[in-house]
Amino acid sequence: MYFEFVCGWCGEANVLYGEQAGFWGTKYELPxxxxxxxxxxxxxxxxxxWTEAD
Known part of the structure; x- marks a missing residue:
């Protein structure tokens, strides 16, 4: 699943991929x-x- 984060330096939106962690798919691992x-x-x-990316 992809999640959107805003850069603390420039304010630009960034999209990160989260690996599913867990059987039910409700937890994700991000760097x-x-x-x-x-x-x-x-x-x-x-x-x-986290906010899910569009």
Missing amino acids: EEWDCWSCDGTNVTPDGP
């Missing part, structure tokens, strides 16, 4: 840190719940 595609700034993934 702890990710780099913005626009400014290359390193961001920390916030605690869930």
